[in-house]
Amino acid sequence: MTTPPSVLTSAPLLEKAAGRSIFVLHRLARAAVSFVIVFVAAFLMVQLVPGDPVRAALGPTAPVATVAALRAQLGLDQPLVDRFTAYAGGLLHGDLGMSITSQRPVAEMLAERLPTTLTIAVAALLVAVVGAFPLGVATAVSARGARHRGLDLAVSGLLGVLIAIPNFLLAVLFIATLSIGLGAFPPAGWGTPSQAVLPVLALAIGPLAYLARIVHIEMLRVLDAPYLTTARSKRLPGRLIHLRHALPNIVAATLTAGGVVLVGLVAGTVLIETVFTVPGIGSTIVSSITARDYPLIQGVVIVYALLVLGTNLLIDLALVILDPRSTIAEA
Amino acid sequence: MTRRLLRTPQGLAVLLGLTVVVAATVLGPAVFGDAASTRNIPDRQLPASLAHLFGTDNLGRDLFARVIVATRLSVLLTLGAVGISVAGGVTLGVTAAVLPRPLRRLVTAFIDILLSFPWLLLALFFSVIWGTTATGAMLAIGFAGIPVFARLVATLASSVANTDYVRAARLLGSSPVRTAMLHVLPNILPPLVVNTAAHASVTLLSFAALSFLGLGVQAPEYDWGRLLNEGARSIYLEPMAAIGPGIAIVLTGVLFALLGELLSEDRPRTVPSRAVIRAGDAAAPDGDALVTVTDLRVSFPAGDGSLVERVHGVDLTIRPGEVVGVVGESGSGKSVTAMAIAGLLGPEAQVAAGQLSFDGIDMRGRFSAAQRRRLGLEQAMIFQDPLSSLNPSLTVGRQLTEVSEVHGGLGRGAATRRALEALALVRIPEPLRRIRQLPHEFSGGMRQRAMIAMGLMGSPRLIVADEPTTALDVTVQRQVLHALHDARLRTGAAILLISHDIALVSGFCDRVVVMRDGVVVERLDADRLDEARHPYTRGLIACVPDMTTDRDRPLPVIGVAADEEVPV
Numbered sequence: 001m002t003t004p005p006s007v008l009t010s011a012p013l014l015e016k017a018a019g020r021s022i023f024v025l026h027r028l029a030r031a032a033v034s035f036v037i038v039f040v041a042a043f044l045m046v047q048l049v050p051g052d053p054v055r056a057a058l059g060p061t062a063p064v065a066t067v068a069a070l071r072a073q074l075g076l077d078q079p080l081v082d083r084f085t086a087y088a089g090g091l092l093h094g095d096l097g098m099s100i101t102s103q104r105p106v107a108e109m110l111a112e113r114l115p116t117t118l119t120i121a122v123a124a125l126l127v128a129v130v131g132a133f134p135l136g137v138a139t140a141v142s143a144r145g146a147r148h149r150g151l152d153l154a155v156s157g158l159l160g161v162l163i164a165i166p167n168f169l170l171a172v173l174f175i176a177t178l179s180i181g182l183g184a185f186p187p188a189g190w191g192t193p194s195q196a197v198l199p200v201l202a203l204a205i206g207p208l209a210y211l212a213r214i215v216h217i218e219m220l221r222v223l224d225a226p227y228l229t230t231a232r233s234k235r236l237p238g239r240l241i242h243l244r245h246a247l248p249n250i251v252a253a254t255l256t257a258g259g260v261v262l263v264g265l266v267a268g269t270v271l272i273e274t275v276f277t278v279p280g281i282g283s284t285i286v287s288s289i290t291a292r293d294y295p296l297i298q299g300v301v302i303v304y305a306l307l308v309l310g311t312n313l314l315i316d317l318a319l320v321i322l323d324p325r326s327t328i329a330e331a
Numbered sequence: 332m333t334r335r336l337l338r339t340p341q342g343l344a345v346l347l348g349l350t351v352v353v354a355a356t357v358l359g360p361a362v363f364g365d366a367a368s369t370r371n372i373p374d375r376q377l378p379a380s381l382a383h384l385f386g387t388d389n390l391g392r393d394l395f396a397r398v399i400v401a402t403r404l405s406v407l408l409t410l411g412a413v414g415i416s417v418a419g420g421v422t423l424g425v426t427a428a429v430l431p432r433p434l435r436r437l438v439t440a441f442i443d444i445l446l447s448f449p450w451l452l453l454a455l456f457f458s459v460i461w462g463t464t465a466t467g468a469m470l471a472i473g474f475a476g477i478p479v480f481a482r483l484v485a486t487l488a489s490s491v492a493n494t495d496y497v498r499a500a501r502l503l504g505s506s507p508v509r510t511a512m513l514h515v516l517p518n519i520l521p522p523l524v525v526n527t528a529a530h531a532s533v534t535l536l537s538f539a540a541l542s543f544l545g546l547g548v549q550a551p552e553y554d555w556g557r558l559l560n561e562g563a564r565s566i567y568l569e570p571m572a573a574i575g576p577g578i579a580i581v582l583t584g585v586l587f588a589l590l591g592e593l594l595s596e597d598r599p600r601t602v603p604s605r606a607v608i609r610a611g612d613a614a615a616p617d618g619d620a621l622v623t624v625t626d627l628r629v630s631f632p633a634g635d636g637s638l639v640e641r642v643h644g645v646d647l648t649i650r651p652g653e654v655v656g657v658v659g660e661s662g663s664g665k666s667v668t669a670m671a672i673a674g675l676l677g678p679e680a681q682v683a684a685g686q687l688s689f690d691g692i693d694m695r696g697r698f699s700a701a702q703r704r705r706l707g708l709e710q711a712m713i714f715q716d717p718l719s720s721l722n723p724s725l726t727v728g729r730q731l732t733e734v735s736e737v738h739g740g741l742g743r744g745a746a747t748r749r750a751l752e753a754l755a756l757v758r759i760p761e762p763l764r765r766i767r768q769l770p771h772e773f774s775g776g777m778r779q780r781a782m783i784a785m786g787l788m789g790s791p792r793l794i795v796a797d798e799p800t801t802a803l804d805v806t807v808q809r810q811v812l813h814a815l816h817d818a819r820l821r822t823g824a825a826i827l828l829i830s831h832d833i834a835l836v837s838g839f840c841d842r843v844v845v846m847r848d849g850v851v852v853e854r855l856d857a858d859r860l861d862e863a864r865h866p867y868t869r870g871l872i873a874c875v876p877d878m879t880t881d882r883d884r885p886l887p888v889i890g891v892a893a894d895e896e897v898p899v
Contacts, residue, residue: 037444168543172573263448294459305452
């Protein structure tokens with residue numbers, strides 16, 4: 001009989017400083033590759049439109065001169081490679097071309113609207129993350145060992161419903177009840193804090209419920225871990241057991257599993273801004289797609305891709321900082 | 332599958348919902364078509380009423396009828412898009428799985444990148460290409476779902492592709508395509524079906540979102556998203572115009588999601604039970620005992636909700652400073668007994684006993700603040716698995732000092748000094764450096780000694796060591812036992828040592844208690860083990876090979892040895 005290799009000797013030597021920087025570099029490289037793919041795809045998008053993209057934009061009745069003018073403006077009369085180098089060079093100088101419908105520089109339009117979208121997205125991210133942890137922790141502590149069965153069923157049922165309702169529907173519901181029904185918040189517009197409440201809530205609640213459920217599951221797992229028994233054997237107060245001993249061990253797993261929802265939340269601004277007529281980037285996308293304003297669409301796609309990749313990177317960096325196993329001891 | 336649908340209330344609800352959706356899809360336009368399309372200008376924009384559940388639109392058409400009629404288009408478009416996602420995903424995923432390694436990694440990396448973008452962005456991107464029509468939206472959402480299935484199939488297929496029978500097929504000259512069709516696909520079908528149902532839910536909501544944005548189905552055609560879009564415009568007049576289609580969207584979405592869940596798991600039903608446990612008769616307590624246990628019974632809920640008793644009336648006394656070993660194989664109830672003595676069983680465990688006390692503290696109930704403080708300082712625990720009994724997120728120092736800080740009233744500096752002493756006592760080298768490290772930087776034996784050091788932070792009177800050396804190498808075992816021994820000399824604490832290893836226990840303990848199947852079968856002084864009368868104990872002792880053991884003979888099997896000789 002052979003002795004199995006000891007698990008104890010495989011000390012995680014690689015998972016030190018080197019492991020951390022390799023992880024970060026890997027993620028950065030991945031984000032860069034992702035961006036290149038998005039950039040090329042956004043550029044080729046016009047090419048992929050079946051038939052003549054200019055005719056598709058202007059309609060079959062447009063005069064030939066107009067079609068030729070737009071074709072020239074979009075550079076479609078030049079070879080593909082020349083156009084790509086021009087487009088890529090323009091991006092480096094912050095030039096994304098001119099919008100067809102408004103005849104304004106796309107970069108300028110997006111720069112005006114970006115802060116609004118960022119405000120909504122960041123606020124909703126914060127609400128979702130900050131709300132999910134206490135909710136998930138509290139429900140898990142209460143549910144452990146099948147106590148408070150009724151309450152747990154009610155809470156998990158409510159979370160399930162909130163996860164199932166898509167954000168745009170929630171937005172419509174909020175307008176119907178909180179805004180028109182109770183008159184508590186304005187149903188549309190942007191500028192005052194009260195106008196921000198409903199969009200942020202509508203955007204945040206779904207991800208919040210989803211994250212809370214992940215926190216709940218992770219917390220239940222950790223509450224049964226042997227090191228929590230160790231903590232209980234020290235007869236520490238519940239506050240220390242849950243906040244100091246349990247919580248740090250669920251953050252990494254929660255962020256990993258919840259990353260998808262948080263990234264989806266960024267894309268959700270498209271719907272939310274449209275419902276609440278918020279003048280952000282998201283609300284331009286629908287009109288620009290309908291009008292086939294290619295330069296504007298390309299700009300929006302690139303900015304949204306950057307937002308998504310940025311969110312992913314932030315989550316990865318948070319993981320590096322929060323996951324103790326990839327952390328070197330603080331000297 | 333059908334049986335599962337019919338058996339549970341959830342299954343019945345899903346079956347009922349599916350029937351309604353299918354009926355509305357097939358019959359809806361025929362039955363409600365007239366009401367949905369007849370213009371009735373005098374009745375335009377009526378509020379919700381019994382005659383018009385969701386009110387009427389600006390041409391006087393009944394909105395409830397329109398929601399029912401819209402089922403067909405909504406469901407068909409959803410099915411079409413799911414079909415595209417699955418077909419594309421399976422093709423891409425299986426291709427990736429049978430490709431040579433470098434190409435496979437390239438394809439999966441590409442899939443991963445696509446996956447990092449939310450479906451909405453992908454769908455919007457594709458709808459630029461295919462235009463804002465129903466078909467365009469179906470293609471867009473279908474293509475946006477391909478990465479999800481490609482990833483799923485690639486993962487599943489590569490796990491199947493590495494099984495022996497697929498390797499064997501390859502060795503026998505089966506072509507990659509043939510291997511994929513014959514061996515890989517059938518094996519990944521069940522999880523694929525489950526995910527298809529769940530994905531249908533996402534797809535339905537995506538369609539609603541695109542149509543709601545005005546990028547999907549265009550008037551005069553309508554699906555639920557389109558109706559929601561129109562209803563949202565007149566939301567000031569009649570909220571039900573928007574909420575009605577919204578209900579249809581959510582209910583159908585939940586229906587598909589539940590179907591996926593039902594397909595994926597066959598959950599055993601659990602019925603909560605409240606069995607009453609008989610408390611044993613109180614035995615006379617031993618006046619000077621540190622730990623007194625009489626008639627301890629511990630039960631746990633089983634999978635079907637009934638209670639299963641795992642410890643059946645154990646009596647145990649530990650005097651101050653005494654080292655008591657509890658021996659038995661796994662499942663004998665020795666660990667449960669130890670955890671009951673420490674008062675650390677989970678809330679699901681039902682504990683009953685005539686007496687269960689540690690130095691006057693009743694370990695069955697809730698503790699007062701003073702009792703918690705005493706237990707925190709006077710009891711120490713060491714568990715079997717040193718990999719998981721220390722908190723991976725906190726430095727060893729933090730985990731050592733907190734008892735002194737919380738219960739001992741020491742400041743940070745004094746507690747740290749004490750922790751350094753404790754680490755030195757269990758012979759951990761360089762305590763100044765080690766104290767700042769996280770547990771994963773410790774070896775298994777060092778972690779176990781750190782656990783002992785943790786117990787030394789208070790003024791321990793009882794150290795409960797539950798299989799403290801089982802997970803360790805033999806040489807490391809000795810170091811840990813050494814540390815435990817030093818701790819005892821230093822503090823005079825009693826030790827309760829749980830182990831399956833009678834040789835280890837007899838060498839370390841004053842007294843040995845042998846447990847089997849939740850009862851104590853024998854109590855002995857450690858130096859008189861050869862006088863053991865119970866055949867089970869004799870079996871345990873016979874299992875330990877010594878220098879004179881004939882190595883050609885098989886070791887005795889305990890169960891057989893015991894069962895043969897025990898008169899029933």
